[in-house]
Amino acid sequence: MSAEREIRTFQRPALSRQRGHDAAAGAPRSDFAATDDYIGFCEGLRQICGIDLTQYKRPQMERRLRSYWSRLGVAKLTDALPRLRSDPAQLDDLLDRVTINVSQLWRHPDQWARLEGGLLQELAAGGRVRAWSAGCSYGAEAFTLAAVCSQAIPRATVKITGTDIDQRMVARARLGEFSDADARGVPVPTMQRSFDRLPNGWRAKPALRSMTHFEVGDLLKVRPPASSYELIMCRNTVIYFADQIRDELHAKFAHALRPGGVMVIGGTERITDAASLGLAPIHPFIYRKS
Ligand SMILES: C[S@@+](CC[C@H](N)C(=O)[O-])C[C@H]1O[C@@H](n2cnc3c(N)ncnc32)[C@H](O)[C@@H]1O
Known part of the structure; x- marks a missing residue:
């Protein structure tokens, strides 16, 4: 796009x-x-x-x-x-x-391990990965994805779009800066590979920043074109919505995924009748579009 x-x-x-x-x-x-x-x-x-x-x-x-x-x-x-x-x-x-903005780098570590351990390589088979962090808060998810992609698929062209309704969070995300608390649980060598040390935290290295892009956007209003992403991550955001709205958002995400694309949801979430959206579970909380 x-x-x-x-x-x-x-x-x-x-x-x-x-x-x-x-x-x-x-x-x-x-x-x-x-x-x-x-x-x-x-x-x-x-x-x-x-x-x-x-x-x-x-x-x-x-x-x-x-x-x-x-x-x-x-x-x-x-x-x-x-x-x-x-x-x-x-x-x-x-x-x-x-608006609940809680986030963290490498949140839900199992999912990152799945992505790094084969899924990203499959998604990048065509040479590029277009990813959407929907409800990105201050960017921890998008920058984690950038860091993981830089290791797992270093030769692919990766473009990660983060969107959030809260413009203050989007402004923060654009800085690419995270506190020590955001990095809790992440091994220091992992952080050092992708982030520069600050007195009280970390700043994403320029290579990661060039892979990410942040926009203010209301999930209820955006109309992403069909088949425009290889990967969509929407975690810990739809839990706040009424069930019908949540289901409509999942349908919107499924529409925006290209066939073979992957959708990742939060570790306490589920997609109602995923099959009707053309989504099949491939790992816990990870779906592939047929
Ligand atoms: C708990 S955070 C999740 C952050 C990240 N996805 C994660 O899992 O760490 C939820 C985010 O959803 C955003 N949000 C809530 N309603 C939204 C909407 N209608 N459109 C876009 N973002 C929304 C909030 O502003 C908040 O930053």
Whole structure:
């Protein structure tokens, strides 16, 4: 995919984090009648910054929101909306609580071992690997993949696109810098091969940085072209979505994989009726498209 095409595909969610620009977020949706203060709050937030919390699992999200606002003395969620409209710092702080950005280098080590131990070589048979880290947070997954590819398939052309709805995470990912905590459990020689030492962490070497590219993008809105990736990793992201939304996202990923391509999901996740999407499990939490 050309750079220009990619940017169009992963365009920043029109509404994402553009505080105070209600008009940019479009008109209120008639199907979201404010039946209670949770729904009213979600609709208000969607108008303020474009993030649609109604697509996430309600019990967890509502618990997080109510406890956040009750600590600030706000009992009714819709009463918090004027504050979010007028105070960008408050909006930032709230979004920090509701988007869960936890990540780590070489997270789920078994999966990296599978990729390194043969799968990447198969995917690179045509000379290139186009990979998508969907819900990339601050880039630990994308940079781990870059490091693993540089060892396993050094001659292939590798292009890794990381996307996340949270523009602050994308800005961090572009730096390619990680803390010592991010590298916990990773052998020091492994880190040294691909990262330069910083006083309190690590920075990805230029070769890795040239393999990676990060864009702000809402998984619910992007429309990746068919067969455009050899590898898609979407781990620990769809768990926050309602089941139907999760299934739709998996279908979107399957569509974006080229035949023979591989999809990796999180170690607590599953794909409902993978066969109907043309996906067959090849290892735990790893699927191949037929
Ligand atoms: C727990 S992190 C997972 C990071 C990485 N995939 C991993 O497994 O270490 C989940 C990420 O999904 C992102 N996210 C949540 N909803 C999203 C959406 N609608 N579109 C894109 N990213 C989203 C969050 O901002 C967060 O950075």
